[in-house]
Amino acid sequence: MKLSGSCLCGAVGFRLEGWVSPIQACHAARCRKATGALYAPEIAASSAQFNWVGDTDAIASYEAPILHEPPAYKRNFCARCGSPLPVVLEDAGYAIIHAGILDGDPDLRVFRHAFTAQQSPCCDITDAAPQYEGQPPTPDPTELNP
Ligand SMILES: [Zn+2]
Numbered sequence: 001m002k003l004s005g006s007c008l009c010g011a012v013g014f015r016l017e018g019w020v021s022p023i024q025a026c027h028a029a030r031c032r033k034a035t036g037a038l039y040a041p042e043i044a045a046s047s048a049q050f051n052w053v054g055d056t057d058a059i060a061s062y063e064a065p066i067l068h069e070p071p072a073y074k075r076n077f078c079a080r081c082g083s084p085l086p087v088v089l090e091d092a093g094y095a096i097i098h099a100g101i102l103d104g105d106p107d108l109r110v111f112r113h114a115f116t117a118q119q120s121p122c123c124d125i126t127d128a129a130p131q132y133e134g135q136p137p138t139p140d141p142t143e144l145n146p
Contacts, residue, residue, distance in 0.1 A: 003045070004053075005102040007083035011058040014086055016095070018046030022111035023099045024136070025129070027119040030064060034075050035084055038123040041099040043108060047088050050095045059085055112136055 001020045006013035021044040031040035052059070060079040063072040076085040086097040099108060110129050117133040125131065 001106075003102055003106050004104075005086075005097065006054070007058075007078035007081050007085060007101065009078060009081035009083075011055045011080050012078050012085055013053045014051060014097075015053060016045050016050045016097075018049035020045045020106075020108065023108050024112055024114050025110050025125075026114045027123065028115035029118045030073055031115075032118075032120060035098060037100075038120045039113070041110070043097050043099050043102075044094045045086075045097060047090055047093055047095045050086070050088055 002015070002017050003020060004013060004015045024042045024044075026040040026042050027038075028040075031042070032038065034040065058079045060077055062075045062077070064075070066072050074087050076087050077083060078085060083101060084098045085101070086095045088095040099106065102108075110127060112129050113125055113131040114136050115134060116125070116131045119125070130136075
């Protein structure tokens with residue numbers, strides 16, 4: 001699958017090919033704070049075919065303190081406009097991307113809800129996707145969109 005995305009001001013973008021997960025709606029308090037949204041619409045994508053485009057000097061990072069065990073909770077964002085940007089986890093082999101910064105119609109939908117124990121009181125889950133009170137199992141990349 002070929003996808004692209006960019007920040008609000010357009011300074012930083014990315015292109016990716018290879019496997020992409022459907023959207024995980026993450027209701028964790030940290031993810032809500034990091035996005036300003038009632039849940040974070042996260043996708044995972046192959047880091048092997050992930051490429052930044054534009055001004056990579058504009059990529060800023062923040063690492064929140066570790067809660068239980070490493071790795072740290074890392075957030076990337078555009079230093080100019082503040083849009084959330086992908087976090088590429090080379091060792092794990094994937095990138096985490098907020099679906100709202102993807103261009104066009106990526107043909108992805110919410111397939112599950114994570115950390116619903118921390119769900120915002122303002123958020124009603126109205127779809128039939130499976131709900132996990134905590135961290136769901138890691139999907140098998142071979143079963144995802146090629
Ligand atoms: Zn920007």
